[in-house]
Amino acid sequence: MTLKKRYLRVTHLLFIILLLIQLIPEQSTKPAFTSSLVKFAIGFEVLVLVGSSLIKKEESLALLVDIAGFVYILLAAWSLATAKYNYLNDLLFPAPGRVIHQFVIDRDKINDNIKSSLITIVKGFVFAVAAAVPLGLIIGWNARTGSAATYITKFFSSIPPIVYIPYGIALLPTFKSVSVFVIFLATFWPVFAGTMSGVLGVDKKIIDSAKVLNVRKPEMLFKVILPASLQQIFLGCNQGLSVSFILLTSAEMINAKDGMGYYVKYYSDFGDYTRTITGLLVIGFVVIGVTFLFNKLQNYLLRWKR
Amino acid sequence: MTTNKIEIKDLTVNYIENKRSFNALHDVSFGVGRGEFVSVIGASGCGKSTLLSVLEGLYAPAGGSVQIDGKELHGTGKERGVVFQHYSLFPWMTTKKNIEFGIKQTRHDIKRTERSRIADEYLTKVGLSEFGGKYPSQLSGGMQQRAAIARALAMNTEILLMDEPFSAIDAKNRVILQELLLKLWEGDGTTERKTVVFVTHDIDEAILLSDRIVVLTAHPGTVNEILNVPFERPRSRADLVKTEEYGKFRNKLLSLLYNDIAERIGGDEVVL
Numbered sequence: 117m118t119l120k121k122r123y124l125r126v127t128h129l130l131f132i133i134l135l136l137i138q139l140i141p142e143q144s145t146k147p148a149f150t151s152s153l154v155k156f157a158i159g160f161e162v163l164v165l166v167g168s169s170l171i172k173k174e175e176s177l178a179l180l181v182d183i184a185g186f187v188y189i190l191l192a193a194w195s196l197a198t199a200k201y202n203y204l205n206d207l208l209f210p211a212p213g214r215v216i217h218q219f220v221i222d223r224d225k226i227n228d229n230i231k232s233s234l235i236t237i238v239k240g241f242v243f244a245v246a247a248a249v250p251l252g253l254i255i256g257w258n259a260r261t262g263s264a265a266t267y268i269t270k271f272f273s274s275i276p277p278i279v280y281i282p283y284g285i286a287l288l289p290t291f292k293s294v295s296v297f298v299i300f301l302a303t304f305w306p307v308f309a310g311t312m313s314g315v316l317g318v319d320k321k322i323i324d325s326a327k328v329l330n331v332r333k334p335e336m337l338f339k340v341i342l343p344a345s346l347q348q349i350f351l352g353c354n355q356g357l358s359v360s361f362i363l364l365t366s367a368e369m370i371n372a373k374d375g376m377g378y379y380v381k382y383y384s385d386f387g388d389y390t391r392t393i394t395g396l397l398v399i400g401f402v403v404i405g406v407t408f409l410f411n412k413l414q415n416y417l418l419r420w421k422r
Numbered sequence: 423m424t425t426n427k428i429e430i431k432d433l434t435v436n437y438i439e440n441k442r443s444f445n446a447l448h449d450v451s452f453g454v455g456r457g458e459f460v461s462v463i464g465a466s467g468c469g470k471s472t473l474l475s476v477l478e479g480l481y482a483p484a485g486g487s488v489q490i491d492g493k494e495l496h497g498t499g500k501e502r503g504v505v506f507q508h509y510s511l512f513p514w515m516t517t518k519k520n521i522e523f524g525i526k527q528t529r530h531d532i533k534r535t536e537r538s539r540i541a542d543e544y545l546t547k548v549g550l551s552e553f554g555g556k557y558p559s560q561l562s563g564g565m566q567q568r569a570a571i572a573r574a575l576a577m578n579t580e581i582l583l584m585d586e587p588f589s590a591i592d593a594k595n596r597v598i599l600q601e602l603l604l605k606l607w608e609g610d611g612t613t614e615r616k617t618v619v620f621v622t623h624d625i626d627e628a629i630l631l632s633d634r635i636v637v638l639t640a641h642p643g644t645v646n647e648i649l650n651v652p653f654e655r656p657r658s659r660a661d662l663v664k665t666e667e668y669g670k671f672r673n674k675l676l677s678l679l680y681n682d683i684a685e686r687i688g689g690d691e692v693v694l
Contacts, residue, residue: 321509328478328504329527329577339523343514420514420557 122168122177127185131161134192140200148199149213156216157191160184210390218394225379226394230402232374236292237360237406240299244356248304249349252311253337256345262316269312273305278363281370295367295375302363303356310352314345347421350414357410361403376402426453427581427617428477432486435472435643445642446472449486452636452648457615459607461628462636465679469643470621474585477619478504490581500528503579507586510570511558517569518545518554524573544572547606564595568602575606582618588627600627601659607631608656625675629668630659637678647678 134157142148164184171177191212197203199211210218219226256262277298284294318341326340342349368377376399383391435447446469454460462470475481476488479498488495490502503524504510511520521541525532532540545551548568558566567587574582588596607615622628628635632651639646652671653662662668 319509321506322512324478324480325504325506325510325512327480328498328502328583329524330498330500331527335527340512343512346514420559422559 117174117177121174123165125168125181125185127164127181127188128161130185130188130192131157134188134195137192137195137200140196142199143202144199144206144211145202146206146210146214148195148211149217150195150199150211151213152217152220153191153195153211153213157188160187207387208389210393214390215394215397218390219398222391222394226398229374229376229379230398233364233368233376233402234406236295236375237299237357237364240296241303241357241360243296244300244303245307245353248307248352249311249342252308252349253315253341253345256312256315257337257341262312266309266312266316269305269309273309277302277359278366281367285371291367291371291373295364295372298363298367299360302359303353306355306359307349307352310348310350310355311345314348315341317348318344346418350418354407354410354414357407361399361406365399425455427456427458427491428454428619429489429492430473430477430486431489433473433476433483433488434485435469435476435481436484437472447476447483448642448644450638450643450645451486452645454617454619455633456617459615459618459620459631459633460636461620461622461632461634462638463622463625463628463675463679464638464643464646465640466623468638468640470623470638471585472643473638474583474619474621477583478502478585501579502581502583503528503574503577505567505570505574505582505584505587507590510573511566513558516555516557517550517561518542520558520569521545521573521576524577528577528579540576541572544576545569547575548572548602562595564591564599567591567599571599571603571606580617582616584618584620586621586623589623596624596627597659600630604631604657625672625679626659629653629672629675630657630662635675637675649675649678 135154138150138154142150161184164180167180168177171180194212198206198209199213255265280298280301281294284297285291288294288297322340322344326336331340364375365377365380368375369381372378376395380392380395380399383389383395430453431451433447433450434445436443437446450469450473452460462473464470472481476483477495479495479502490499511517512523515523518538518541521544522537525537525540542551542554545554548571550565550568550572553561553565553569558569561569570587574584588599591599607618609615618631620628620631629651635649635651637646637649638644649671652667653665
């Protein structure tokens with residue numbers, strides 16, 4: 117790639133425009149913390165430039181630069197509509213600088229809440245996968261139980277897991293354990309169903325080739341049927357994961373003392389919409405981060421597929 | 423007759439399709455001697471692959487018997503290695519892992535390091551020493567079959583069952599693979615040859631490789647003729663095709679195969 121192609125991009129012009137916009141005097145009645153936004157934008161631009169110099173593939177570079185371009189346009193529009201011209205109610209719509217500033221002030225609190233949410237998700241999710249995959253393999257592999265269990269699963273997975281919350285509260289001692297329980301249910305059924313449909317769909321030729329090798333039953337299940345069903349299992353896991361985030365944040369808004377949902381709900385009750393928006397954006401980044409890592413894991417485990 | 427490695431007697435196999443049972447094989451009998459290479463050929467639908475599934479232990483016959491070393495065959499067995507036309511290898515294991523996994527199934531007493539050494543040895547024998555770390559999806563069809571053969575040989579079973587292993591391979595590579603199999607099977611005379619049942623519809627392949635050829639007739643599948651292949655070993659395709667006997671033998675086989683088809687379509691106007 118030529119230097120021109122690598123560094124001479126419209127995105128960098130957008131970055132400069134964003135900075136120039138910050139020179140416009142503010143009309144907002146609340147402090148806009150423009151310097152926080154400028155620092156953030158510069159930091160982001162540095163990352164984009166570092167990324168541009170490291171990326172080898174032309175398409176990936178274009179993707180990075182385009183995404184950055186969108187970020188600059190959004191930030192520019194946002195700061196024009198709030199801090200600069202105050203088109204929007206500045207109680208409900210904080211300027212971008214305010215949100216960034218708030219994040220920096222609250223970062224320890226936010227970190228703790230993220231940690232609390234993630235621990236709950238990971239517990240419920242890991243328990244669910246650890247239970248659903250072996251059960252799905254065994255029940256699905258057994259010709260007699262396999263198809264019947266598919267119908268039973270359809271019934272149970274059609275119950276939205278959120279309706280278990282009141283029952284969970286009666287059943288379990290702490291609100292944390294209720295959240296884990298609900299996430300367990302939300303993940304268990306799709307993973308169980310995915311595992312079974314994976315098992316039932318394994319190519320007969322693969323099963324035959326394992327049979328003629330005289331593979332014993334445990335190896336048949338975990339070395340042959342499991343990898344052959346892995347893609348379907350991951351479909352179930354992805355579904356479970358996205359439902360888990362919805363459930364957890366909703367649950368945290370009902371009755372929790374920590375977690376990201378709690379942070380958003382708690383401050384919106386006080387009318388602190390800067391923190392509400394900060395919380396929303398942080399949740400977005402956390403979900404994207406977790407999904408990204410999970411996809412990396414999936415691609416690694418399915419690397420033999422093309 | 424008890425000296426045969428595999429003894430097939432009055433084998434009858436029914437297939438159920440769309441709730442209708444039809445007779446795929448009827449009263450098929452022949453034996454395969456120890457260390458003998460027998461090909462089964464016939465037009466498509468003659469039941470040759472069904473016959474092999476019975477030998478593999480994947481399909482239960484309706485009547486008759488199959489004995490291996492005088493013992494009735496029940497299900498799959500460690501003394502038989504199989505190479506299919508497709509999907510012999512597990513796509514989630516590298517080529518080498520596939521071979522090691524195969525060795526582990528039949529030879530429990532072999533340690534991990536020894537398994538790895540044997541796998542490398544057979545990868546080299548089939549010309550894949552550089553490809554042990556690749557997944558099957560990264561290999562061509564021909565290379566996948568090489569690996570499948572390497573696995574079957576590395577498992578060191580007494581019997582090798584091969585179900586049209588080369589029929590999905592392009593013509594040039596097919597010839598190369600046939601000669602590779604011939605070389606590996608014939609060996610250097612120091613080791614005992616494996617007993618092979620090889621299903622194919624390729625006449626030249628059958629002649630090049632086999633000691634005997636079983637010709638099946640379709641609907642239902644019955645043994646039409648069993649021919650001894652009258653060519654000295656070690657063989658090479660180049661020498662074989664030059665001889666006059668080769669052409670004669672080939673024609674004889676062709677007529678056995680196609681008379682059958684001509685009879686079935688019921689016309690003398692069928693020109694071949």
